[in-house]
């Protein structure tokens with residue numbers, strides 16, 4: 001496929017669909033929504049309002065880094081601070097699918113309000129083919145797949161969705177990103193799930209537990225920065241394991257799983273063969289920098305039978 005031609009067609013199509021109206025783009029910091037936002041900005045210019053919902057479930061410094069990266073492209077990003085709403089919605093929920101549904105519901109409620117305030121009738125979002133395939137198959141509830149599973153966003157939330165990337169898989173999305181002039185750091189970015197760190201926090205999602213996952217993800221990302229891989233991150237498990245302090249006291253602490261996988265389209269994945277020294281450094285940093293952790297494990301499971309994320 002010719003990615004420049006694809007981009008040009010999508011830009012024209014967005015322009016036709018939105019007409020003289022305005023649209024909102026749901027930027028998350030990931031590759032898919034970044035590419036979508038650039039396409040929509042090319043189509044609509046100032047008539048595209050770019051929102052970034054700070055749901056409290058992002059990686060370290062993510063909202064600010066995204067805002068600055070897009071400012072360099074001439075695109076203004078409005079950050080909506082909504083962490084409290086998401087944590088309230090997720091409080092007490094431990095079931096993975098219920099978590100995803102609570103996230104999705106809150107996400108659309110926050111957006112509905114933003115769309116209404118701006119008078120926009122369209123939401124441009126970065127749904128890709130893998131999201132649709134997996135949601136339809138029932139693998140998981142993607143927060144951004146609605147119309148495909150029979151929930152009409154227009155009826156329920158008051159706006160229509162435009163999904164310019166919905167026929168593409170990740171490698172082509174990256175190539176479209178390059179074709180429209182996104183900086184390499186952005187189109188080569190590691191995928192990050194819509195529900196954010198909630199996908200990496202088994203058990204209850206609350207600010208304290210999310211802080212543990214956030215730090216673990218940062219450490220894993222830093223230590224594997226030079227490794228060729230599809231994704232690398234840390235996960236906080238729901239159980240606890242014994243540990244022992246330097247002065248010999250036993251205690252129960254958190255368990256962090258390290259996940260690093262090779263994959264092309266995220267449909268299949270295998271654990272990356274990381275150097276032993278690197279794994280040791282990762283565990284040493286996690287236990288030193290996150291005092292609540294007493295155990296670090298490396299996840300070897302391929303997809304299938306596992307998934308890449310933990311919920």
Ligand code: XMP
Pocket residue numbers: 131134139140141142143144191192193194195199231266267303306307308309310311
């Ligand atoms: P799984 O865990 O199902 O993930 O093997 C496959 C790929 O999709 C990402 N992922 C998501 N992306 N919204 C997204 O935008 C989601 O709800 C979501 N869940 C998983 C995951 O990071 C991996 O790259």
